[in-house]
Amino acid sequence: MIAMKTLYLLVPLAPLAGALAAGLFGRAIGRRGAHTVTILGVLIAFLASCAILVDVLHGNSFNGAVYTWATSGETRFEIGFLIDRLSALMIVVVSFVSLMVHVYTIGYMADDPGYQRFFSYIALFTFSMLMLVMANNFLQLFFGWEAVGLVSYLLIGFWYTRPSATYANLKAFIVNRVGDFGFLLGIALVLAHFGTLDYAGVFSQAPGQAGATLELLPGSHWLLLTVICLCLFVGAMGKSAQFPLHVWLPDSMEGPTPISALIHAATMVTAGIFMVARMSPLYELSQTALSVVMVVGAITALFMALIAVTQFDIKRVIAYSTLSQLGYMTVALGASAYAAGIFHLMTHAFFKAVLFLGAGSVIIALHHEQDMRRMGGLRKYMPVTYATVLVGALANAGLPPFAGFFSKDAILEAVHASQLPGAGFAYLALLAAVFVGGVYTFRLVFYAFHGETRVDPHVLEHLRESPWVVTLPLVLLAIPSLASGWWLGKVVFGNYFGSSIEVLPVHAGIAELAAEYHGLWSFMLHGLAGLPFWLALAGAALAWYLYTVRTDLPKRIAVAFGPLYALVEGKYGFDELYSWLFAGGARVLGKGLWRGGDQTVIDGVVVNGSARVVGWVASVVRLFQSGLIYQYAVSMLVGVVLLTYWFLRS
Numbered sequence: 001m002i003a004m005k006t007l008y009l010l011v012p013l014a015p016l017a018g019a020l021a022a023g024l025f026g027r028a029i030g031r032r033g034a035h036t037v038t039i040l041g042v043l044i045a046f047l048a049s050c051a052i053l054v055d056v057l058h059g060n061s062f063n064g065a066v067y068t069w070a071t072s073g074e075t076r077f078e079i080g081f082l083i084d085r086l087s088a089l090m091i092v093v094v095s096f097v098s099l100m101v102h103v104y105t106i107g108y109m110a111d112d113p114g115y116q117r118f119f120s121y122i123a124l125f126t127f128s129m130l131m132l133v134m135a136n137n138f139l140q141l142f143f144g145w146e147a148v149g150l151v152s153y154l155l156i157g158f159w160y161t162r163p164s165a166t167y168a169n170l171k172a173f174i175v176n177r178v179g180d181f182g183f184l185l186g187i188a189l190v191l192a193h194f195g196t197l198d199y200a201g202v203f204s205q206a207p208g209q210a211g212a213t214l215e216l217l218p219g220s221h222w223l224l225l226t227v228i229c230l231c232l233f234v235g236a237m238g239k240s241a242q243f244p245l246h247v248w249l250p251d252s253m254e255g256p257t258p259i260s261a262l263i264h265a266a267t268m269v270t271a272g273i274f275m276v277a278r279m280s281p282l283y284e285l286s287q288t289a290l291s292v293v294m295v296v297g298a299i300t301a302l303f304m305a306l307i308a309v310t311q312f313d314i315k316r317v318i319a320y321s322t323l324s325q326l327g328y329m330t331v332a333l334g335a336s337a338y339a340a341g342i343f344h345l346m347t348h349a350f351f352k353a354v355l356f357l358g359a360g361s362v363i364i365a366l367h368h369e370q371d372m373r374r375m376g377g378l379r380k381y382m383p384v385t386y387a388t389v390l391v392g393a394l395a396n397a398g399l400p401p402f403a404g405f406f407s408k409d410a411i412l413e414a415v416h417a418s419q420l421p422g423a424g425f426a427y428l429a430l431l432a433a434v435f436v437g438g439v440y441t442f443r444l445v446f447y448a449f450h451g452e453t454r455v456d457p458h459v460l461e462h463l464r465e466s467p468w469v470v471t472l473p474l475v476l477l478a479i480p481s482l483a484s485g486w487w488l489g490k491v492v493f494g495n496y497f498g499s500s501i502e503v504l505p506v507h508a509g510i511a512e513l514a515a516e517y518h519g520l521w522s523f524m525l526h527g528l529a530g531l532p533f534w535l536a537l538a539g540a541a542l543a544w545y546l547y548t549v550r551t552d553l554p555k556r557i558a559v560a561f562g563p564l565y566a567l568v569e570g571k572y573g574f575d576e577l578y579s580w581l582f583a584g585g586a587r588v589l590g591k592g593l594w595r596g597g598d599q600t601v602i603d604g605v606v607v608n609g610s611a612r613v614v615g616w617v618a619s620v621v622r623l624f625q626s627g628l629i630y631q632y633a634v635s636m637l638v639g640v641v642l643l644t645y646w647f648l649r650s
Contacts, residue, residue: 004055007048008062008081011091012130014044015098019123026116034116038123039102045130046095049088056088063136063200075196079143082136082199086342086500089491090133090274093349097266098126100473104357105258107469108364112256118158122262125151129267133274138187138197141275145183145239148268149176155259156252168251175248179238186231189214193224203281203502210285229282229289233296236272240326243300247574249323253315257360260315264322265353270345273329277338281502284336290507291422294334294415298426301327301433303572308440310558310569313370314359317444321396322352324433328411331426336507337414339492344407346491347395351404351481354392357474361385361466362448367459372444377453381463386449388474395481397441398434398536400524403485408434409527410492410513417509434532438539446547486520493517 018041022034029037065080081087102122109115128151132144149172157169187197193209194202212224236242241249249269253260263269276283276293283289304323311317325348332341363370365382379386395402398409412434415427455463465471490496493514503510517523527533546554558565567573 004052004060004062007052008083008134009066010048011045011052011095012127012134014041014048015123015130016127017041019120019127022116022123023120026120029116031115034119035102035106038119039099041123042095042099042102042126045126046092046099049091049095052083053088053092056083056085061085065136069139075191077139077197078137079140080136080198081134083134084500085497086274086278087133089342089346091130093346094126094129094133094266097349097353097477098122098129098262100353100477101258101262101357104261104360104470104473105256107467108258108360109256114158118155118256118258121151121155121158122259125155125259125262125267129271132271136199138190138199138202142184142187145235145271145275146180148271149173149180149239152176152252152259152263152268155263156255158255158259162254165254168248168254171251172248175245176238179235179245181234182231183235183238186228186235189224189228189231193228199278206281206285223286223288225282226286226288229279229286230292232279232282233276233289233293236276236330237296238272239275240269240272240330241300241323242272242296242326242330243303244574246300246304246323247571247578250316250319250571253313253319257315257356257363260319261353261356261360264319264356266349269322269326270329270349273326273333273341273345276330276333277342277501280336280338283333284502284504284507287420290334290336291420292334294331294418294420294426295422297327297330297332297334298422298429299327300324301331302429302436305433305436305440306568307571309436309443310565312372314362314372314375314444314448315356315370317372317440318352318355318359321355321437321440324437325352325396327433328408328430331415331430332411334426335411335415335418335420335423335509336503337411337418337510338501338503339497339510340407340410340414342497342501343488343491344404344411347403347407347481347484350477350484351392351395351402354388354474354477354481355396357470357477358385358389358392361470361474364470365463365466366455369456369459372447374454374456375448376451376455377449378455378463379449382449382465384465384471385474388471388478389449390445391478391481393441393445395485397438397540398532399540400527400533401482401485403481403483405527405533406485406488406520406523407492409523409530409532410488412532413513414509417512418507420507431532431535435535435539438536438541439543442540442543443547446543450548451551488523489517489520 015038018038021029021037026034062081062083065076065078067079068076069079070077102119105119105122109118112118125148128144128147130144132141132148135141135144153169153173156172157165159165190202191197193212194205196202206225209224213221214224214227215221216227237245249264252263255263283293301324304320304327308317308320308324311320325344329341329344329348332338332344361382362375362378362385365378365385366375369375391402395404398404400406412427412430415423415430418426453460492510495514558569570576
């Protein structure tokens, strides 16, 4: 057990050590030293994670404190680890994808002056996410939660000389603070009503609090657990970019591509999904919270997929794809199909990392060109990048036998079987999102890699495949993008998570599906006959027709749909709305406080007003300070008369 505890500590501390070495001693150890120590740290974390997963699969688990930070009364604020099947799977996925991104960064950031700083940041980002998923209490969860937010701010604005990058990291930071306010309220309610921040203590008390209510407004009683779950989910909406707190994620593309892959694939945006799954003992006791989660996820999945069809920046297309896929995961959580949601989180981490890193390979080959209208025909020049991106696209669209097919179909089946309010809407929205997903995914493939080249002739002369430090991670990530879905029977239908996730019998949709599961081939054949597969295939076929055969049609369709297309292309106006409502509102409020508060009240009344009062008093008193003795005598006489009168009255 002592050896295993050492491995538990190694998982987060090895990347932290690499981050500190690269950050504090980057100039001394140089570029090679910076990437060596950080990659070594993440490699150690990955190997230790694999050993921990094997140990957990043999029936071992751990839940205990590592360090007591503070004690207040009977409440202990601790740093501790919960190592079970859920956290073990997460740390393997996070450390593996992070390792691939670290290796890829050697090639992508080769000419960047901030090379050592970037490696320090991404290693610190990995440490923060690992601390979050390994937490056994709300204090450490909140620490990891805020740490990934802080480091994402540094990474999104890494090229801080660009105004767009500075705007993007501020936007991400502020929007996440909105979500984190709700998250902190939820944690405060947990501490106030449960008396502990330890997961085990809270979960054991939760059934006893199922009927407890909270009076939010006079005469308005809410179930305590519903309020807690909704507050926690507000945090998840910010971190996992769910509607309407989704606006920061596309702008995060201003950061270098490696961090785009790390944020979107295995860290930060998946933190909210993991948190809700970890809190399943609470969410299972609130049908209202589950329905809200499901509907929000369905809206995100469909409406963000539609935006992806209108984008031309290759990274933004993939960013909106991430938003849509996160919507699938959120719907799964709302349908109590936590296993399917986490399984899709895992498969998505692999194929989304492939897509982002493949896009980065194209970007560096085209001298940082990101507009797909200036690409085309790249498969002849970049065959490895094309092959890996194609694997990622097939998985993203949910076509068999690629990973996304199995995890996405499991979610659709679970939602279809759900009896919760909102399940019907969610299922229809996801079916529509499947079709749109096929369109935007293969629109990217055909637009960038097929057809006649639209690359600048001067760039085309030097166009070639990326170096091995870029293509090797792509190949290694393409393998699980193909094969990780084959663990469907074990992870989703085989009760892999056990007691890590709690599902009440009334919400046992996954259990019912498991009873009908007869193996991988049977599931695949059933999927081939199902509507989602044909919708995805129809979307891919439509993209092929529009972007290789009738390339004039997309523009004509955009013109035909006119205002509707403009609405979707403009991201439904949320950026403008928030800019007008919050940024503009803050400016109006600030101007009002400046003019009404500062100029009128403080300067006009308090400062200048007191000066005027003193001046008036002085001007009156000055009349009696004339230097004439008879005037002083009259003043004294009047004073004596007034005092005598006052004494006689009293």
